[in-house]
Amino acid sequence: MSEKSSTGRPEIQVKGLHKSFGDNAVLRGIDLEIGQGEVVCVIGPSGSGKSTLLRCVNLLEEPTEGQVFVGGTELTDPDVDIDAVRRRIGMVFQQFNLFPHLTVTENLTLPQRRVLGRDKARAARVAAENLERVGLSEKANAYPASLSGGQQQRVAIARALSMGPEVMLFDEPTSALDPELVGDVLAVMRMLAREGMTMMVVTHEMSFAREVADRVVFMDGGVVVEDGTPDQVIGNPAHERTRHFLSRLLDPAMAQVEEETSE
Amino acid sequence: MTATDAELQPRKKGLTRRQKRGLSRGVQYVVFVAAVIAFAAGADWGRLQNQFAQWDIAKQMFPDVITLALKNTVLYTLSGFVVGLALGMVIALMRLSSVGPYRWLAGIYIEIFRGLPALLIFIFIGVAVPLAFPGTEIVGGTYGKVALALGLVAAAYMAETIRAGIQAVPKGQMEAARSLGFSPARAMISIIIPQAFRIILPPLTNELVLLFKDSSLVLFLGVTLEERELSKYGRDLASTTANSTPILVAGLCYLLVTIPLGFVVRRMEAKAQEAVK
Numbered sequence: 312m313s314e315k316s317s318t319g320r321p322e323i324q325v326k327g328l329h330k331s332f333g334d335n336a337v338l339r340g341i342d343l344e345i346g347q348g349e350v351v352c353v354i355g356p357s358g359s360g361k362s363t364l365l366r367c368v369n370l371l372e373e374p375t376e377g378q379v380f381v382g383g384t385e386l387t388d389p390d391v392d393i394d395a396v397r398r399r400i401g402m403v404f405q406q407f408n409l410f411p412h413l414t415v416t417e418n419l420t421l422p423q424r425r426v427l428g429r430d431k432a433r434a435a436r437v438a439a440e441n442l443e444r445v446g447l448s449e450k451a452n453a454y455p456a457s458l459s460g461g462q463q464q465r466v467a468i469a470r471a472l473s474m475g476p477e478v479m480l481f482d483e484p485t486s487a488l489d490p491e492l493v494g495d496v497l498a499v500m501r502m503l504a505r506e507g508m509t510m511m512v513v514t515h516e517m518s519f520a521r522e523v524a525d526r527v528v529f530m531d532g533g534v535v536v537e538d539g540t541p542d543q544v545i546g547n548p549a550h551e552r553t554r555h556f557l558s559r560l561l562d563p564a565m566a567q568v569e570e571e572t573s574e
Numbered sequence: 575m576t577a578t579d580a581e582l583q584p585r586k587k588g589l590t591r592r593q594k595r596g597l598s599r600g601v602q603y604v605v606f607v608a609a610v611i612a613f614a615a616g617a618d619w620g621r622l623q624n625q626f627a628q629w630d631i632a633k634q635m636f637p638d639v640i641t642l643a644l645k646n647t648v649l650y651t652l653s654g655f656v657v658g659l660a661l662g663m664v665i666a667l668m669r670l671s672s673v674g675p676y677r678w679l680a681g682i683y684i685e686i687f688r689g690l691p692a693l694l695i696f697i698f699i700g701v702a703v704p705l706a707f708p709g710t711e712i713v714g715g716t717y718g719k720v721a722l723a724l725g726l727v728a729a730a731y732m733a734e735t736i737r738a739g740i741q742a743v744p745k746g747q748m749e750a751a752r753s754l755g756f757s758p759a760r761a762m763i764s765i766i767i768p769q770a771f772r773i774i775l776p777p778l779t780n781e782l783v784l785l786f787k788d789s790s791l792v793l794f795l796g797v798t799l800e801e802r803e804l805s806k807y808g809r810d811l812a813s814t815t816a817n818s819t820p821i822l823v824a825g826l827c828y829l830l831v832t833i834p835l836g837f838v839v840r841r842m843e844a845k846a847q848e849a850v851k
Contacts, residue, residue, distance in 0.1 A: 371749055371753060394752075394755045394756070395755070397752065397753055397755045398755035402750075402753035404749070406746050408744075408746040408750035409750075410750070410751075410765055410769075411769065412768050412769050412772065422754040422755070425756065426754060426760070427755075467750075474754060474755065
């Protein structure tokens with residue numbers, strides 16, 4: 312899978328990124344490039360700064376220092392039209408963050424109409440297409456509160472896709488889900504990866520990372536410790552910190568990983 | 575049950591805890607009933623009835639008390655509510671602004687108008703504004719003045735309610751909206767405020783009840799006969815008939831509106847409570 316990575320200009324480029332909350336330095340010099348159509352999973356212990364990094368990529372967190380480029384536009388330029396850039400970047404949150412006062416369809420159409428200025432009919436058509444893609448057409452008129460976590464997360468993905476993004480960011484998309492609901496969400500993400508979407512995924516799902524990612528980035532203490540193919544980073548980590556993280560967090564998963572490797 | 579309770583358990587005077595509780599409640603009932611009886615027996619009902627419950631006088635108040643006085647009360651209240659809501663929204667957003675001076679101005683406004691009696695504000699609008707801006711007339715005459723005075727008072731309270739409502743909307747909602755490309759203002763209008771209003775509907779309705787009563791202060795602005803609301807109308811009629819029945823009738827008219835409103839508020843609160851569960 313890694314053959315398809317970075318041809319030409321990188322889709323996401325992070326240069327010398329620092330982020331501090333008061334005295335607490337969360338990111339301490341991150342350099343990262345993600346090519347068009349590449350799927351990159353960011354893993355690491357909690358507090359390693361991986362979510363903060365992701366949130367810096369669409370400027371939900373303002374970097375303290377450094378530059379972020381998406382599709383050639385510098386987001387860290389003070390004069391950038393951040394709302395315009397964000398339309399090209401879809402984001403999926405751990406807590407779904409669907410709009411609870413709107414139906415599923417309205418969740419998908421309101422942003423298209425208010426932000427992109429699409430007319431009602433077009434927005435509805437795009438919404439229906441994307442609901443179909445995530446397999447939730449029958450929930451079009453339901454309210455978010457009546458859906459399971461997995462369904463809400465798939466709606467959230469459909470909502471982001473309805474804006475026609477070039478890049479999708481996933482912030483621990485399955486961490487708030489009951490284990491039996493994780494599979495449906497991962498299946499949708501797998502489909503997106505196959506379709507060639509550029510994806511940056513903060514996750515603890517090692518089997519997903521192994522199977523879908525072109526690259527895995529391991530972060531710890533606010534820096535990138537290791538960056539390579541899933542086989543390198545998860546299968547055969549070069550650094551002690553990576554090994555320690557993988558073995559401590561994922562003993563059962565590691566067994567599965569070994570099994571898959573031997574196939 | 576804590577250890578101390580257990581230690582107290584060995585019976586004094588042979589009464590169990592439940593019996594003691596029953597006895598204490600019984601005593602409260604007896605005291606209450608005795609107080610009511612004493613009050614009822616002590617009051618001169620005949621004179622009270624003469625002064626407050628003259629059927630003839632009550633009858634001659636209709637239909638004016640409804641078609642004129644109650645109508646004006648409702649009009650004043652609603653116009654004050656609308657002005658208060660609009661102004662309160664602006665102040666709430668200023669209070670939440672990242673711009674320091676906006677926050678301070680909003681804070682000062684809230685402190686002043688919450689701290690002053692509504693009566694003083696009515697007098698101020700009625701006297702000081704015409705003095706300060708001679709020749710200018712507040713749009714809508716008395717109705718405009720009332721809307722302004724009630725609105726100024728209500729805005730201070732509503733601003734705090736609205737601010738609390740906006741802050742009660744989870745942070746993720748704003749983040750989701752921003753990540754979709756909403757500008758801060760658009761996100762506020764399309765996503766945050768609609769959710770905030772669901773949260774603050776009960777306290778806002780309470781505010782409406784308070785305004786309804788405060789509308790009686792209109793009489794300090796000086797009103798024409800056609801502009802009288804319930805309290806002024808009741809008082810005027812009480813003085814012409816030398817009897818207080820109109821006051822009682824006016825009072826009942828207030829309750830006619832406030833009690834159902836209070837009921838609606840409790841229903842909404844119960845519903846909101848259920849939604850949280």
